[in-house]
Amino acid sequence: xxxxxxxxxxxxxxxxxxxxxxxxxxxxxxxxxxxxxxxxxxxxxxxxxxxxxxxxxxxxxxxxxxxxxxxxxxxxxxxxxxxxxxxxxxxxxxxxxxxxxxxxxxxxxxxxxxxxxxxxxxxxxxxxxxxxxxxxxxxxxxxxxxxxxxxxxxxxxxxxxxxxxxxxxxxxxxxxxxxxxxxxxxxxxxxxxxxxxxxxxxxxxxxxxxxxxxxxxxxxxxxxxxxxxxxxxxxxxxxxxxxxxxxxxxxxxxxxxxxxxxxxxxxxxxxxxxxxxxxxxxxxxx
Amino acid sequence: xxxxxxxxxxxxxxxxxxxxxxxxxxxxxxxxxxxxxxxxxxxxxxxxxxxxxxxxxxxxxxxxxxxxxxxxxxxxxxxxxxxxxxxxxxxxxxxxxxxxxxxxxxxxxxxxxxxxxxxxxxxxxxxxxxxxxxxxxxxxxxxxxxxxxxxxxxxxxxxxxxxxxxxxxxxxxxxxxxxxxxxxxxxxxxxxxxxxxxxxxxxxxxxxxxxxxxxxxxxxxxxxxxxxxxxxxxxxxxxxxxxxxxxxxxxxxxxxxxxxxxxxxxxxxxxxxxxxxxxxxxxxxx
Numbered sequence: 254x255x256x257x258x259x260x261x262x263x264x265x266x267x268x269x270x271x272x273x274x275x276x277x278x279x280x281x282x283x284x285x286x287x288x289x290x291x292x293x294x295x296x297x298x299x300x301x302x303x304x305x306x307x308x309x310x311x312x313x314x315x316x317x318x319x320x321x322x323x324x325x326x327x328x329x330x331x332x333x334x335x336x337x338x339x340x341x342x343x344x345x346x347x348x349x350x351x352x353x354x355x356x357x358x359x360x361x362x363x364x365x366x367x368x369x370x371x372x373x374x375x376x377x378x379x380x381x382x383x384x385x386x387x388x389x390x391x392x393x394x395x396x397x398x399x400x401x402x403x404x405x406x407x408x409x410x411x412x413x414x415x416x417x418x419x420x421x422x423x424x425x426x427x428x429x430x431x432x433x434x435x436x437x438x439x440x441x442x443x444x445x446x447x448x449x450x451x452x453x454x455x456x457x458x459x460x461x462x463x464x465x466x467x468x469x470x471x472x473x474x475x476x477x478x479x480x481x482x483x484x485x486x487x488x489x490x491x492x493x494x495x496x497x498x499x500x501x502x503x504x505x506x507x508x509x510x511x512x513x514x515x516x517x518x519x520x521x522x523x524x525x526x527x528x529x530x531x532x533x534x535x536x537x538x539x
Numbered sequence: 540x541x542x543x544x545x546x547x548x549x550x551x552x553x554x555x556x557x558x559x560x561x562x563x564x565x566x567x568x569x570x571x572x573x574x575x576x577x578x579x580x581x582x583x584x585x586x587x588x589x590x591x592x593x594x595x596x597x598x599x600x601x602x603x604x605x606x607x608x609x610x611x612x613x614x615x616x617x618x619x620x621x622x623x624x625x626x627x628x629x630x631x632x633x634x635x636x637x638x639x640x641x642x643x644x645x646x647x648x649x650x651x652x653x654x655x656x657x658x659x660x661x662x663x664x665x666x667x668x669x670x671x672x673x674x675x676x677x678x679x680x681x682x683x684x685x686x687x688x689x690x691x692x693x694x695x696x697x698x699x700x701x702x703x704x705x706x707x708x709x710x711x712x713x714x715x716x717x718x719x720x721x722x723x724x725x726x727x728x729x730x731x732x733x734x735x736x737x738x739x740x741x742x743x744x745x746x747x748x749x750x751x752x753x754x755x756x757x758x759x760x761x762x763x764x765x766x767x768x769x770x771x772x773x774x775x776x777x778x779x780x781x782x783x784x785x786x787x788x789x790x791x792x793x794x795x796x797x798x799x800x801x802x803x804x805x806x807x808x809x810x811x812x813x814x815x816x817x818x819x820x821x822x823x824x825x
Contacts, residue, residue, distance in 0.1 A: 263766060263800040265810045318805065319604050480549065514549040519604065524551045 256390055259284075265327035266291035269317055278374040278382045279340040285383070286317040292330035293393040301398035301423075301537035302332045302387075303530070304379065306407030306414075308429075309439070310357045312337050316404070321523035325530030331537060332394055336383060338406070340372045353439050354446055360434070361410030362458045364447035373447060380414055380421065400533040404428040404522055405483070406439070408475070412460040412494075416467055423536035426474040426529045428522050429481055432494035433461035439488050461494045465501040472506040474532045476525045478515025542676055551613035552577035555603055564660040564668045565626035571669070572603040578616035579679040587684030587709075587823035588618045588673075589816070590665065592693030592700075594715075595725070596643045598623050602690070605805035611816030617823060618680055622669060624692070626658045639725050640732055646720075647696030648744050650733035659733060666700055666707065686819040690714040690808055691769070692725070694761070698746035698780075702753060709822035712760040712815045714808050715767055718780035719747035725774050747780045751787040758792040760818045762811045764801025 260271040267290040276283045293300045303326070305316055313335035316322065326333050339359030345368050348355035355369075364373035388396040401422045403411035408430025415425035434440020435455045444455045456462040464471075477484055477491050484491075491509055498504035515521040546557040553576040562569045579586045589612070591602055599621035602608065608619050625645030631654050634641035641655075650659035674682040687708045689697035694716025701711035720726020721741045730741045742748040750757075763770055763777050770777075777795055784790035801807040 262802060262804065262806050263764070263798070263810070264806040269806065321607055321610065321809075324607065324610070324809075478549070512549070516548060518548065520548050520550040520555065523607070523610075524549070 256386070264288065265323045267294060267323065267327050269323065274386060276378055276382055276386075278377040280372045281340045281343055283340070283378070283383075284313060284337050286313040286335040287387070287391070288317065288323050288326055288333040288335075289391075289393060290327045290330050290332060293332060297393070299395040300330050300332050300393060301400070302334060302394050303533050303537075304334045304336070304399065304401045304403075304411075304422075306336065306361060306379070306401070306403030306410040307338050308403075308405030308407050309338070310352050311407075312357070315519065316522065319519035319523060321526045322530060325527040329530060329534045329538070331530065331534065334383070334387065336379060339375065343372050345369070345372070354442055358406065358443065360406055360443045360447065361414060362447055365454075366447055366449045369447050375410075376414065379410070380418060398423060398537045400424040400537055402426045402428070402529050402533065403430070405489075405517065406431055408432075409434060409440075409460055412473070413458060413463055416460060416463040419469070424472065424533050426532045427476075428525065428529070429477050429484065429489055429517055430460065430475060430491070430494075431489055432475075433459060433490040435459045435462070436493065437488045437490055461490070461497045464494065464498050464503050467501070467503045470506060471498075471503055472532075472536075473508065474529060475507070475509045476512055476515075476521075476528070477509065478512045478517065478521045480514045481517040481521070483517050542672070550574065551609040553580060553609065553613050555609065560672060562664055562668055562672075564663040566658045567626045567629055569626070569664070569669075570599060570623050572599040572619075572621040573673070573677070574603065574609050574612055574619040574621075575677075575679055576609075576613045576616050576618060579618060583679075585681040586616050586618050586679060587681050587686070588620060589819050589823075590620045590622070590685065590687045590689075590697075592622065592647060592665070592687070592689030592696040593624050594689075594691030594693050595624070596638050597693075598643070601805065602808065605809060606812055607809040608812045608816060611813040615816055615820045615824070617816065617820065620669070620673065622665060625661065629658050631655070631658070640728055644692065644729065646692055646729045646733060647700060648733055651740075652733055652735045655733050661696075662700065665696070666704060684709060684823045686710040686823055688712045688714070688815050688819065689716070691775075691803065692717055694718075695720060695726075695746055698759070699744060699749055702746060702749040705755070710758065710819050712818045713762075714811065714815070715763050715770065715775055715803055716746065716761060716777070716780075717775055718761075719745060719776040721745045721748070722779065723774045723776055747776070747783045750780065750784050750789050753787070753789045756792060757784075757789055758818075758822075759794065760815060761793070761795045762798055762801075762807075762814070763795065764798050764803065764807045766800045767803040767807070769803050
């Protein structure tokens, strides 16, 4: 349950901690970054927490370096958790063979198909083990105020973990999410590998299916770049998510912004990071 | 004189252009990034220009990805030029042998010692060929309003090019500059290699010597992190620069801020980037 701190880096008046811990859900050492804003350090007060789930190929480092979340987080007084995107170094056959499956591509679900089902428990890790470990180790973090966001695979992770767990997160937003994985190449490959062939089971892990069953209010901010090649290649399918929200009457609070000319990179994320911080802050400080 | 555009990337409402051109001063193809803020694109107006000179091992990419100058530049309406740090790919013996000499380590001077003197003309490239090429190719850029900043080796480059060329730049600032290269291991190695053994000649390229001869007003902003290992190892020596400024009466407008706990990384640069944009804006828009 305890973390090792590999480095403490000053950033925007706060501290970015490069952490590792041994996770039982994934059966391996997991690395992550935790940003503590100046409000947590100077005042010793409890601050709310925003989980940022990264996309394919990333670790928790990419967005901490290039996402510009620390700027807005330092203004508002929000801690940011940047977890890794999968277990690593397990020596499962094929784990490092592709950028879109295995290492760096855990898809924030609990795998049920062998050989992945033993360790690829990213849903349990992100929603249970990691927050529990963080809240017991860092008294600065307020366990009653947690929001979630993410990019691409992580944008889908944020949407699904929010929709699967009513009340767990105060708000959700996403950058260029893989919004309907059951119907795109990335998602089909991952779901087949981690969950097996039964598409009925996939529905429990697909944001476009999950939003159909949502009861209550929603306020979801999604940004998608119109110059995003993965959007053009129909890996993201935000339209399917919007359509499902409309069909189920869950579109009132859904804002999907198509950002002119933006791509899938951290240049896109950094440009709109503060908007997503502000979206979370509305609920974390209400 | 013309540029090839390898990519155009949307960032903070403007465009980051990944450019290459064949430079005669360095005798090779040079890569750079040019950020055009939204004001240059939307209004078709001329915008002032801030040159950002990078440190050892970097290219023009690192700060464009991790420095967050685009945020402040988009607010103020300033174009940013991120040049490379040396010629590359020349097949000069030893050019890739060390991180602190040769490729990635041009030190923004014109080499006079063989074999570097043929191509390592970074001072001419940065102060003459590159701006001329940019101003003739990009009518959005206002050649009459140019400022300069930089980090580490590039912080020293900014200080020296400003001090050597009164009137060329409207303002100067620096992050963790190598402030007195004649007296630190990085600088001694570079000056010996590029300029030869005569330390009298080195003085013409050392900011701590150059500030002694400055006539007129000065307003220099320098940030140095107290947790910067290179500062602790006496590679930076900002105290020598301050002392030389005081001894010559040139310290009135010199502000050196020691930032508590910050290191030498882009986490440090990004935290204070907007302060340096604002410092430049004072003079670019006066």
